[in-house]
Amino acid sequence: SQQGEEDPQALSIQEGENATMNCSYKTSINNLQWYRQNSGRGLVHLILIRSNEREKHSGRLRVTLDTSKKSSSLLITASRAADTASYFCAGRGNAGNMLTFGGGTRLMVKP
Amino acid sequence: GAVVSQHPSRVICKSGTSVKIECRSLDFQATTMFWYRQFPKQSLMLMATSNEGSKATYEQGVEKDKFLINHASLTLSTLTVTSAHPEDSSFYICSARYPGQGPKNTEAFFGQGTRLTVV
Numbered sequence: 424s425q426q427g428e429e430d431p432q433a434l435s436i437q438e439g440e441n442a443t444m445n446c447s448y449k450t451s452i453n454n455l456q457w458y459r460q461n462s463g464r465g466l467v468h469l470i471l472i473r474s475n476e477r478e479k480h481s482g483r484l485r486v487t488l489d490t491s492k493k494s495s496s497l498l499i500t501a502s503r504a505a506d507t508a509s510y511f512c513a514g515r516g517n518a519g520n521m522l523t524f525g526g527g528t529r530l531m532v533k534p
Numbered sequence: 535g536a537v538v539s540q541h542p543s544r545v546i547c548k549s550g551t552s553v554k555i556e557c558r559s560l561d562f563q564a565t566t567m568f569w570y571r572q573f574p575k576q577s578l579m580l581m582a583t584s585n586e587g588s589k590a591t592y593e594q595g596v597e598k599d600k601f602l603i604n605h606a607s608l609t610l611s612t613l614t615v616t617s618a619h620p621e622d623s624s625f626y627i628c629s630a631r632y633p634g635q636g637p638k639n640t641e642a643f644f645g646q647g648t649r650l651t652v653v
Contacts, residue, residue, distance in 0.1 A: 456641060456642075458644075463625065463647065463649060464646055464647060465538075465540070465627055465644040465645050465646040465647045466578075466627070466629075466642075466644040467644070468641040468642070468643070471641055511577060511578070513642075522568070522580075522629075522642050523580060524570075524577045524578045524579075525577060526576065526577045527576070527577050529575065
């Protein structure tokens with residue numbers, strides 16, 4: 424079963440604009456992670472936020488976590504054409520072992 | 535970072551044949567590996583958790599006899615799709631978790647994926 428639901432499912436923006444993707448999850452998590460997937464490729468880890476954290480930054484990435492609403496957002500600032508990919512959130516439960524993924528947001532950044 | 539290699543990246547097979555996909559952790563020992571399946575424009579669905587030296591744990595709805603998993607060493611897990619049918623065509627991705635405690639243990643490291651087409 425999927426842990427998260429992502430919103431929007433698809434997003435198309437112009438280069439230079441900011442892209443915001445949201446993720447909601449169902450059960451308690453120990454941490455939430457965001458991954459990127461280029462078409463037909465494996466996943467690349469972007470950023471992790473722990474359940475006791477509210478916001479985290481990494482370069483042009485900003486992720487927030489609201490455990491009361493069971494939601495997270497990923498903001499990519501000053502987007503580039505190379506950011507075009509699918510982005511997934513994944514929650515790791517308190518049992519620790521397994522990641523379950525949301526449906527993903529397909530981001531297209533037009534040059 | 536830790537490297538996970540998956541092979542082959544693409545495979546086309548005839549209906550009724552079996553296909554083996556390998557997942558290797560190249561620079562660390564992975565006691566646990568995970569196998570996912572992904573349909574076009576959809577998310578990753580966990581199929582099974584592969585534990586070194588023991589039987590894999592399959593998710594509900596995944597046929598054990600159809601998707602054979604072997605994790606015979608700390609660096610290799612294999613997924614064999616037996617008697618493949620066109621509906622098994624999909625993108626299969628493995629991931630491995632870094633052992634022990636520490637920052638690397640929290641994220642998953644993914645293989646490049648295998649595109650299986652059954653004709």
